Amino acid sequence: xxxxxxxxxxxxxxxxxxxxxxxxxxxxxxxxxxxxxxxxxxxxxxxxxxxxxxxxxxxxxxxxxxxxxxxxxxxxxxxxxxxxxxxxxxxxxxxxxxxxxxxxxxxxxxxxxxxxxxxxxxxxxxxxxxxxxxxxxxxxxxxxxxxxxxxxxxxxxxxxxxxxxxxxxxxxxxxxxxxxxxxxxxxxxxxxxxxxxxxxxxxxxxxxxxxxxxxxxxxxxxxxxxxxxxxxxxxxxxxxxxxxxxxxxxxxxxxxxxxxxxxxxxxxxxxxxxxxxxxxxxxxxxxxxxxxxxxxxxxxxxxxxxxxxxxxxxxxxxxxxxxxxxxxxxxxxxxxxxxxxxxxxxxxxxxxxxxxxxxxxxxxxxxxxxxxxxxxxxxxxxxxxxxxxxxxxxxxxxxxxx
Amino acid sequence: xxxxxxxxxxxxxxxxxxxxxxxxxxxxxxxxxxxxxxxxxxxxxxxxxxxxxxxxxxxxxxxxxxxxxxxxxxxxxxxxxxxxxxxxxxxxxxxxxxxxxxxxxxxxxxxxxxxxxxxxxxxxxxxxxxxxxxxxxxxxxxxxxxxxxxxxxxxxxxxxxxxxxxxxxxxxxxxxxxxxxxxxxxxxxxxxxxxxxxxxxxxxxxxxxxxxxxxxxxxxxxxxxxxxxxxxxxxxxxxxxxxxxxxxxxxxxxxxxxxxxxxxxxxxxxxxxxxxxxxxxxxxxxxxxxxxxxxxxxxxxxxxxxxxxxxxxxxxxxxxxxxxx
Numbered sequence: 001x002x003x004x005x006x007x008x009x010x011x012x013x014x015x016x017x018x019x020x021x022x023x024x025x026x027x028x029x030x031x032x033x034x035x036x037x038x039x040x041x042x043x044x045x046x047x048x049x050x051x052x053x054x055x056x057x058x059x060x061x062x063x064x065x066x067x068x069x070x071x072x073x074x075x076x077x078x079x080x081x082x083x084x085x086x087x088x089x090x091x092x093x094x095x096x097x098x099x100x101x102x103x104x105x106x107x108x109x110x111x112x113x114x115x116x117x118x119x120x121x122x123x124x125x126x127x128x129x130x131x132x133x134x135x136x137x138x139x140x141x142x143x144x145x146x147x148x149x150x151x152x153x154x155x156x157x158x159x160x161x162x163x164x165x166x167x168x169x170x171x172x173x174x175x176x177x178x179x180x181x182x183x184x185x186x187x188x189x190x191x192x193x194x195x196x197x198x199x200x201x202x203x204x205x206x207x208x209x210x211x212x213x214x215x216x217x218x219x220x221x222x223x224x225x226x227x228x229x230x231x232x233x234x235x236x237x238x239x240x241x242x243x244x245x246x247x248x249x250x251x252x253x254x255x256x257x258x259x260x261x262x263x264x265x266x267x268x269x270x271x272x273x274x275x276x277x278x279x280x281x282x283x284x285x286x287x288x289x290x291x292x293x294x295x296x297x298x299x300x301x302x303x304x305x306x307x308x309x310x311x312x313x314x315x316x317x318x319x320x321x322x323x324x325x326x327x328x329x330x331x332x333x334x335x336x337x338x339x340x341x342x343x344x345x346x347x348x349x350x351x352x353x354x355x356x357x358x359x360x361x362x363x364x365x366x367x368x369x370x371x372x373x374x375x376x377x378x379x380x381x382x383x384x385x386x387x388x389x390x391x392x393x394x395x396x397x398x399x400x401x402x
Numbered sequence: 403x404x405x406x407x408x409x410x411x412x413x414x415x416x417x418x419x420x421x422x423x424x425x426x427x428x429x430x431x432x433x434x435x436x437x438x439x440x441x442x443x444x445x446x447x448x449x450x451x452x453x454x455x456x457x458x459x460x461x462x463x464x465x466x467x468x469x470x471x472x473x474x475x476x477x478x479x480x481x482x483x484x485x486x487x488x489x490x491x492x493x494x495x496x497x498x499x500x501x502x503x504x505x506x507x508x509x510x511x512x513x514x515x516x517x518x519x520x521x522x523x524x525x526x527x528x529x530x531x532x533x534x535x536x537x538x539x540x541x542x543x544x545x546x547x548x549x550x551x552x553x554x555x556x557x558x559x560x561x562x563x564x565x566x567x568x569x570x571x572x573x574x575x576x577x578x579x580x581x582x583x584x585x586x587x588x589x590x591x592x593x594x595x596x597x598x599x600x601x602x603x604x605x606x607x608x609x610x611x612x613x614x615x616x617x618x619x620x621x622x623x624x625x626x627x628x629x630x631x632x633x634x635x636x637x638x639x640x641x642x643x644x645x646x647x648x649x650x651x652x653x654x655x656x657x658x659x660x661x662x663x664x665x666x667x668x669x670x671x672x673x674x675x676x677x678x679x680x681x682x683x684x685x686x687x688x689x690x691x692x693x694x695x696x697x698x699x700x701x702x703x704x705x706x707x708x709x710x711x712x713x714x715x716x717x718x719x720x721x722x723x724x725x726x727x
Contacts, residue, residue: 102590103561223679224454253453253617255676258661262675280591283663287671306667324595325665326624335602336624338595342560 026077033075033122040124046146054144058133064242064274065091065114065158070128072106072113079347083109085298086128089291091242096268096275098289098306100282100321102343106298107278111244114142114276115160116150132158135241156186159235163247165227169219176215179203179234186238202233205270206263225256232263239271246278261288282325286310291379294318297343297354300373304380314374314382316359353385361386408579408611409442409465414474416457416464420684432683434460436635437474439710442579442628447605447612449626449643451619451658453680457635458615459503462581465613466498467491478579496526499572503584505564509556515542516552519570528575538574544607545570546600562593566600573604579611586621598625619662623647628716631655634683634691637710641717651719653696690722698723 021029059066072084084106091097099107112118114130130142134157142150162168170178179199184190187198196215203211206229219227228248235243245264249257261284268275277289285292285306292309294302294317302315313319323337341358344350353359353366363385371383376391386394415438417431434457442448450458463469465476467483476483478498486494502508509518520538523529529537539549545566556564565585572580582601586594598621604610616622622629623643630640631654639652650656657674664671676695681687687694693703702722710720 102592225679254619254661255453255657256679257663258673258675261663262673281663282591282665286665286667286669287663310665310667321591322665324592326595326598326620336595336598338599339592340596342562342593 021078029079030077033077033080037075037121037124040126041121044147049144049146049149054141054146054149056129056131056139056141058131058139060090060092061133061137062093063090063131064093064133065276066129066131067110067114068129068131070110070113070130071126072109072118072123073126074119074123076122076347081346082298082349083123083346084113085349087295087298087300088128089293089300089303091274091276092291093241093274094268094272095290096277096288097291097293098277098279098285099293099295100280100285101295102280104297104343104346105295107295108246110295111160111246111276111278114244115154115158116142116145116147117154132242152186155182156238157240158242158244159238159240160244160246161228161231161235161248163250165224165231165251166219168231169227171219174216174218175222175230179215179230179237182234183237198237199233202237203230205236205267206230206233207259208233224252225259228252228256228260229263232260232267236267236271240273242274242276243268244276244278247280248277249284250279250281257284264288282322294321297346297349299354299383300381301355301384302382304377304382308377308380312376312380314376314380314387315355315384316361316386317355318382320360353383406443407441408444408479409613410475410477411441411461411465412439412475412477414438414461414464414476415472416460416469417472430684433635433686434683435464438632438635438637439474440630440637440640442611442613444578444611445605445609446627447614447625449622449629450613450615450632451617451622451629452632453617455680455683456632457683458632459583461632462500462583462613462615466500466581468500496522496528496575497577498579498581499575499577500581500583501565501568501572501585504588505561505568506588508568509564511556514553514555515547515559515567518556518567519574522571523574526575541570541574544604545573546596560593561589562596565589565593565597569597569600569604573608573610576608577610579613581613581615583615584617586616586618594621601625619659631658634680634686636691636720638692638721639717639719645714645717649717651713651717651724652692652721653698653723654692657697690720 068088070084070087074081074083087110099110101107109118113125118125125143131139132142133139176196176199180192180195183195183198200211200215203214208214208229222230249260252260264275265288279285289306292304292306293300296317302309302318309318313322320337320339324339326336339358344354351370352368353371356362356366359366365385371385373381373383374387374389374391375381388394414435416435417433420430420432438461440448450461452458460469464471471484516538519541520534523534542549542551547566547570556567559567586597589597605612614622614625626643628641629643629646630637631652632638633654639646639655646655650659657676660671660674674697678695681694689705690703690708693699700722708720708722708725710718712718713724
């Protein structure tokens with residue numbers, strides 16, 4: 001018997017063949033995917049879309065962005081990856097919203113969906129809406145916006161700071177040229193001179209000392225902290241309403257991280273904008289943000305104000321995440337608390353709670369259905385079977401019954 | 403005589419020439435490691451912290467002689483590693499192992515897990531041939547890897563599992579001393595805790611000595627017994643973990659500790675924010691290397707290099723602030 005046949009029939013000991021796909025399966029999946037992708041791409045590539053189609057109303061006019069039941073899927077040849085699977089949260093004007101989660105939990109894809117930058121054609125926004133309100137109070141539906149209209153928002157009203165400043169700056173152009181380009185593109189009636197003046201003003205704003213020198217240098221000549229400052233300056237140059245900071249300090253040292261965080265906070269005050277801060281560092285979250293969104297495997301499992309999340313975490317994953325970080329409060333314990341296991345395979349997600357296999361408090365019901373969002377306070381929500389619909393703890397009730 | 407110090411590093415230096423062409427004697431060097439000395443006691447963990455580019459990785463690699471040293475001594479179990487012949491060094495290699503930072507690039511993609519762990523075991527004849535398989539499976543079990551992973555390839559594993567494989571590879575050789583070069587920085591928080599616990603368990607069980615290189619202060623605080631703080635190729639402060647965290651003396655250590663974000667929204671840190679970046683190691687500042695960013699810099703700092711001396715028992719600092727008294 002050939003190796004392939006043995007594999008198929010599960011005859012090799014220890015090889016888990018539940019994820020094994022035959023060539024035939026793969027061809028079938030890819031054919032199905034092509035059909036779906038074609039449909040979405042056709043919709044996206046329409047020309048002359050009337051404005052009424054993508055104008056909507058905000059649920060709450062004090063928000064800049066509202067995510068509502070967003071679904072972003074990737075149609076790959078091995079199956080559909082539901083990267084973002086029903087995410088809803090708001091970003092209020094002038095506030096910092098932090099999104100935490102492990103790698104692969106969909107936090108970056110959420111932000112990319114907002115920028116219409118999801119890697120196509122495999123990645124598609126399948127369902128849900130993202131509403132964005134501009135300075136004049138006009139409200140756009142980002143998921144339905146045509147590409148040419150999106151160009152006017154992306155980089156101007158919604159700016160992004162990426163994790164790795166070296167790969168997101170172009171190595172063959174000078175810092176100044178790259179910064180001027182942004183201003184020239186987005187400001188009406190900008191001349192090369194006014195663009196330069198604006199760039200230099202922004203570099204000054206982010207605390208760079210020798211501005212002229214930096215303006216005329218190439219990205220490789222700068223240190224990591226300096227590059228990240230340039231990225232922030234570039235993001236600020238068009239007075240954005242929302243800055244998306246995707247792990248802005250992960251690649252930096254602690255002392256530089258402290259500088260950059262301080263800078264982000266100052267800058268937010270100056271432009272009176274909002275920040276969506278994506279990170280996996282709970283310390284950064286505690287320090288910077290007003291609202292926290294905790295994501296796990298493409299879904300929001302808990303959200304609330306920073307006080308609620310840190311003082312009164314509800315979901316076992318949030319609690320575990322906080323306990324597993326070595327810090328002064330648990331240094332006396334001999335062993336560090338750790339969440340067992342790992343994130344489930346993103347293809348073939350189970351239909352029960354995604355955290356079931358790793359949860360200490362898992363119950364019968366957890367393996368049957370996905371828990372609904374439970375409201376603890378007007379701002380605090382968590383998706384867990386441990387709690388009743390009115391927010392009381394089920395386990396305590398059981399104790400009383402005994 | 404049983405020596406309690408497993409590793410003594412004395413005045414270790416590692417310079418890299420900047421250009422191959424030298425004009426006269428003014429050849430420029432990057433002083434990656436400049437006069438570093440420390441000792442590690444058997445069965446303990448020493449943490450080495452510092453910003454990127456401060457030479458902490460180079461220290462680890464020169465101890466293993468993955469880079470040839472420029473000067474100084476590395477005494478391991480009474481033998482000077484810088485002077486042993488390559489044949490002898492090869493014999494000693496199983497005793498000193500290394501766990502690398504990036505579990506994605508440090509495992510061969512072409513070998514199954516069992517081979518990765520067992521390659522060096524075969525090479526150094528750690529166990530007789532007939533016990534080989536059961537020995538590897540035992541090591542895998544120790545490191546939390548299931549036996550059916552024996553035939554799988556690294557690409558099938560997540561980052562945390564791969565780091566377990568790297569640890570198993572190092573542990574399989576029965577080492578006395580393991581150099582861990584940022585083993586956690588590529589992992590997620592919930593996985594980091596698993597790996598930290600694994601490393602602690604193994605240490606308890608087999609009495610390993612670790613040199614733990616990291617830039618994450620809270621992890622170092624948790625895992626180490628002694629801590630050395632490096633800046634631009636030199637150790638600025640060294641001592642017992644509790645002393646360093648309770649009473650940091652060097653301004654750089656103070657700044658480093660205050661820069662760590664605290665997971666409590668109510669605590670507003672009194673933060674010392676350092677200005678600017680780490681200077682170029684080709685042309686480090688005269689006198690004290692930290693003076694360009696130091697909030698307490700004095701005129702003497704530019705003239706004289708501070709001596710690394712003991713301030714209290716087991717706590718040494720190189721700073722002019724404490725040299726008067």
